[in-house]
Amino acid sequence: MSLAPQQPAEIKKKPVSFSNILLGSALNMCEVTTLGQPLEVTKTTMAANRNLNFLQSVKHIWARGGVFGFYQGLIPWAWIEASTKGAALLFVAAEAEYQFKRLGLGNFGAGIMGGVSGGVAQAYLTMGFCTCMKTVEITKAKSAVAGAIPQSSWSAFKDIYKREGIRGINKGVNAVAIRQMTNWGSRFGFSRLVEEGIRKMTGKTNPEDKLTAVEKICASAIGGGLSAWNQPIEVIRVEMQSKKDDPNRPKKLGVVSAFKYIYQSSGLKGLYRGVSPRIGLGVWQTVFMVGFGDMAREFVGKLTGETPAAKH
Template sequence: MVSSSPTTVQKKPISWSNIFVGAALNLCEVTTLGQPFEVMKTTMAANRSMSLPGAIRHIFSRGGIKGYYQGLIPWGWIEGATKGAVLLPVSSEAEYRLRLLGAMPFLAGIGGGMAGGVAQAYLTMGFCTCMKTAEITRKKDIGPDGKPPKTTLQVFGEIYKNEGIKGINRGVNAVALRQCTNWGSRFGISRLAEQLIRKFTNKKEDDRLAAHEKILASVIGGGLSAWNQPIEVVRVEMQSRSPNPNKPKGLSVLGTLKYVYKEAGMKGLFRGVTPRVCLGIWQTVFMVCFGDYAKEYIADRSQKAKKL
């Protein structure tokens, strides 16, 4: 599909400011409600017989309010800063190139989001996502010998010693597939929602949407992007440190999908989708809506600076 609109496609400049803003937005997102939603959906995906109220009680029993921030420091912060820094410049460049080729905003948004998501997974997210999941799913009880549970850095060192780079990046292909479909959906559906809002409010393509309209579009994009929850369940299962003697070792993405389906059926593949919808909305409002405003602000400042 190509756009018949004569609107000139303007590129939002990529600069160190964009990279910094992406990192800052993602750090703010994960430090507020992002990590609690992450912990809830990961707990449910790893324990597929657990209900949402059960997961909330289980998480609270592992440290009270702090239990909802398991894995945030240092892994969540490292991941948030690096993946946010990658997403905005890569997705912006890919979206701009697709618009130049004549793609409509919806398709360009999908392409830009997919490119940004894949870049996130392979450049920055592999070991952080693996370690966050390990921190959320591993046992933290005092052992029979009376020794306290290992710290997160001790667990990291143990995995690296026993399994090397491959061990701390376990499930990275599933992460890439998740991020590709995540941000392709979030950007694409958000752009489509923006077009529909413009049509409903009789605004032209160049007209600026009101803040509440941008947020509404991001809420729609973030909520509907949870359709790929089976990929997320597979990712969690591949990275989980919960002991399970019945689980075959060395499963691929497809093998893990078959294992989860055989064990828990279609319902198991969508376990944790409710907190995932909330997480998707929260992330999309930050990275699509607030990200657009931040890029516009930086572009305006750059233009003013050139005129001086």
């Protein structure tokens, strides 16, 4: 009895809908406007001023503008970034994951490579100039002249563009790309490992058994927190984009030269400055996007008849 050869399962590309993009943008906007930007400002301040600890950084930010000091760079740069980076991630990650599956990778490997590709696309398409301008806002010196009007965000943007062109407003974009690439790869990997551990502990051995909302949030929050292992890349990125007055800093910094300068001036600890608020930011993003995201997906699903998957 001869058996007909089995046809390989057809590989289908995950669809990307407009409700995905709109929901992801809305969730990102809410996340950054609540606790996201204060943690971002604290993290960046510590990375740029490596002699300050967490409490000293909080006092420094408060002295610069009170409550509003914690929202420096929110409008327009953090809002532009939040409303666009999700679209770049969704489109590129879906296409990349599909192509890697066609090359023979399994779901896990293709998923990681899709996330890595999406993270790199985020950096070069939307996040490069946004993170640069946010860092400029957070680290630039306030005017010491009484009665002087501080330079606005757009004025700073125009000034940098006039002097340095596209490269100036995208300074540190290579470090951003490395950060996003390692962020998405490690977040995906760590979250899946924690999920497997939760499944073993709760007896959910069947892949069809769904995790509860609390279990998903815990797994993703731990994954998001553990992804802060690449904090040296974040400190390098901040140093490359910083407007802090530092006569000892080399004029033209690349990723390697910035690493050498930080290590020589601040040692190994300097490369991990700001890791605490970075972990807090990763956990907050995850809890917000997974927790509130599930509720938002159910609501949008009732309105549109489809269930969008929000990513950040």
